[in-house]
Amino acid sequence: MKKTLTCLFLLASFLVISHPSLAQKKDSNWPRIYSEQHFHITEVMVTDVASPPVAARIYAYSNLAAYRVLQESGAEFSHGDFLAQSTIQGKMTGLSLGNIDAPEFAAIYAMFLVGEKIMPSGYLLEEKQEAWKAWGLKTKTVGKKNIEAHLAYAQAVADQVLSVARKDGYLQLTAMTRYTPKEGPGYWYPTPPAYMAAVEPEWKTMQTFFLRDLDQYDPAPMAPFDLQPGASFQRQMMEVYERGKKLSEEERLIANFWDCNPFKVEFAGHMAIGVKKISPGGHWMGITGIAAQKAELGFAETAFLHALVGMALHDAFVSCWKAKYDTHRIRPETVINQTLDETWKPILQTPPFPEYTSGHSVISSAASTLLTAYFGDGFGFVDSSEVYFGLPEREFTSFYQASDEAAISRLYGGIHFRDAIENGVVQGKKIGAFIWESIGK
Numbered sequence: 001m002k003k004t005l006t007c008l009f010l011l012a013s014f015l016v017i018s019h020p021s022l023a024q025k026k027d028s029n030w031p032r033i034y035s036e037q038h039f040h041i042t043e044v045m046v047t048d049v050a051s052p053p054v055a056a057r058i059y060a061y062s063n064l065a066a067y068r069v070l071q072e073s074g075a076e077f078s079h080g081d082f083l084a085q086s087t088i089q090g091k092m093t094g095l096s097l098g099n100i101d102a103p104e105f106a107a108i109y110a111m112f113l114v115g116e117k118i119m120p121s122g123y124l125l126e127e128k129q130e131a132w133k134a135w136g137l138k139t140k141t142v143g144k145k146n147i148e149a150h151l152a153y154a155q156a157v158a159d160q161v162l163s164v165a166r167k168d169g170y171l172q173l174t175a176m177t178r179y180t181p182k183e184g185p186g187y188w189y190p191t192p193p194a195y196m197a198a199v200e201p202e203w204k205t206m207q208t209f210f211l212r213d214l215d216q217y218d219p220a221p222m223a224p225f226d227l228q229p230g231a232s233f234q235r236q237m238m239e240v241y242e243r244g245k246k247l248s249e250e251e252r253l254i255a256n257f258w259d260c261n262p263f264k265v266e267f268a269g270h271m272a273i274g275v276k277k278i279s280p281g282g283h284w285m286g287i288t289g290i291a292a293q294k295a296e297l298g299f300a301e302t303a304f305l306h307a308l309v310g311m312a313l314h315d316a317f318v319s320c321w322k323a324k325y326d327t328h329r330i331r332p333e334t335v336i337n338q339t340l341d342e343t344w345k346p347i348l349q350t351p352p353f354p355e356y357t358s359g360h361s362v363i364s365s366a367a368s369t370l371l372t373a374y375f376g377d378g379f380g381f382v383d384s385s386e387v388y389f390g391l392p393e394r395e396f397t398s399f400y401q402a403s404d405e406a407a408i409s410r411l412y413g414g415i416h417f418r419d420a421i422e423n424g425v426v427q428g429k430k431i432g433a434f435i436w437e438s439i440g441k
Contacts, residue, residue: 030104030299035289037108038063038306040128041115042282048120049262051199052359053206053317055279057170058118059310060209065114065161066107067307068092069154073103075300079374082308082439086209091164095156102142104299106154108132113158118165168207176202179325186225186335187328188354196263196352204322209311210435217319217431219423222327222356227339236417240332241340244347244414251412252347257391258283258360258409259348277389280360280406281313284367286385287402291371294381305374308439309367316366316431320359320424329356332414346414358416361407361424362431368403369432375399403428 041062045055071081072095083092100106112129116122133151136142142150179201181189190196204214211217223232247255260280278286288309292302333350351359372379377398384393396402407425410416 031289031292031295031297031302034066034108034299034302034306035286035293037128037132038111038285038289040125041111041119042278042285044115044119044121044124045282046262046276046278047124050119050279051262052260052279052281052363053200053203053314053321055262056281056310056313056317056363057165057168057206058115059281059285060307060314061118061161061165061310062111062115063303063307063310065110065154065158066303068157068161069107069110070103070300070303072157073100073106073153075103077300077304079304079439082304085438085440086311087207087212088164088209092160095160100150100153101146102136102150105132105136105142106150106157107299107303109151110154110158110161113154114161114165117158117162169205173200173202173205176205182328186330188330189334190352191331191333191350193349194263194352198325199263199351199353200321201325201353203318204325206314206318208315208318210438211315211319211431214319214322217427217434218326219323219357219427220419222329222423223417223419225330227335232419233417236419237332237335237340239418240346240411240414240416241336241344243411244344247347247412253392254405255348255409255413257386257394258406259413260360261349261351263349263352278385280363281310281317283385283406284309284313284364287367287381287383287399288371290381290383290385291375291379291399294379295375305371308435309370312366312370312432312435313363315435316363316428317359319427319431320357320362321353323357323427324354324359327356328354329420331355332417348413348415350415355416356420357424357427358407358410358420359424360410361416361421362428364403364406365425365428366432366435367428368399369429370436371399373432373436 041058045058050058083089109129109132112125112132116125133147137144137147179198181187181198188198208214223236226233228234260278260283262277262279285306288306292305297305331350333346336344377400379399380395380397382393382395383402387393404425407421410421411418
């Protein structure tokens with residue numbers, strides 16, 4: 001695995017900087033530092049092979065903790081208190097801890113504390129917490145006399161966020177009835193090479209942050225399973241099959257750039273080897289950090305944006321997973337192997353859950369809608385999110401260009417039909433637009 005990081009994920013050393021105001025003053029160091037520290041959350045998730053929905057939940061709560069520290073310390077945000085419009089309104093009460101003089105320091109520490117508790121390998125963040133404390137003292141961001149007060153402040157906020165997380169339905173998932181694939185033509189069945197069981201079949205029961213009625217965000221109906229020549233499903237199947245045999249080098253690059261499959265497995269003889277990859281949500285959290293750095297946002301705005309995008313990704317995954325397990329649709333690889341060509345393989349490894357709608361299409365469109373609303377259309381950026389995982393940078397002229405590419409990558413990769421992609425894009429944009437409108441901007 002390539003270990004050389006770009007500026008987004010430069011973990012080797014930090015610049016010594018003075019403590020800035022939390023007003024809307026721009027400072028190019030703080031967005032970079034936030035992204036660098038935030039990437040430690042991603043590293044642990046990759047170690048744990050967190051599923052895409054689970055990863056989004058972790059991003060939501062860990063970034064919510066950072067945002068809450070700043071909110072309680074009196075920071076002003078350009079878009080006000082978006083929690084007042086969320087479904088967790090009233091669960092985030094004032095902590096009355098008084099003001100602290102280094103809320104940035106406490107915010108990052110609170111993010112680590114939440115990450116530590118909600119990830120199986122969260123203990124790996126203990127080392128990062130100690131390094132963060134050492135950095136705070138070395139740079140005089142926080143003083144020796146009041147560092148304990150800041151740590152206590154961060155702990156109180158983290159405890160409050162974790163209290164909300166314990167009631168969102170996640171702990172109840174393991175007690176639900178084990179998923180059994182539906183029998184009959186057109187239904188999803190585990191795919192090679194690992195034939196993994198369906199991932200998070202009851203995720204639609206999870207509490208959302210902004211969406212109040214999941215039925216309102218159901219996608220348009222998918223094409224019914226029909227293999228007769230000329231039927232919509234049959235035409236889409238043939239499109240996946242034929243395109244997979246004549247992909248250009250650029251299309252292959254696009255498919256791999258947006259693969260984001262944490263479940264990828266390679267076999268060496270009889271040994272299965274997991275390939276470390278970022279999740280779809282992790283990719284968009286990376287883009288969020290890149291945009292914050294380019295715009296030189298203040299620390300408060302950087303934390304605000306990460307929390308908003310993280311929570312939106314969570315809601316988008318809940319909506320998408322509802323569609324997946326309402327439809328139980330077969331994957332292209334399965335139906336093509338059964339009815340057309342038993343030797344055909346997609347260039348991407350098929351993820352272990354039903355096909356409709358495309359998760360990357362839904363969550364990418366939701367995230368790009370929010371980021372476009374915040375930064376404006378035509379905000380260009382260089383996406384280095386995958387450099388850590390051995391892939392080159394890609395340049396985009398807008399967030400929508402990036403999300404459209406993420407969506408079509410699923411067709412190039414051979415893992416989705418066109419209607420799952422196109423209807424997924426509509427589904428995600430609807431979710432993003434609602435969330436943006438719901439926070440009053």
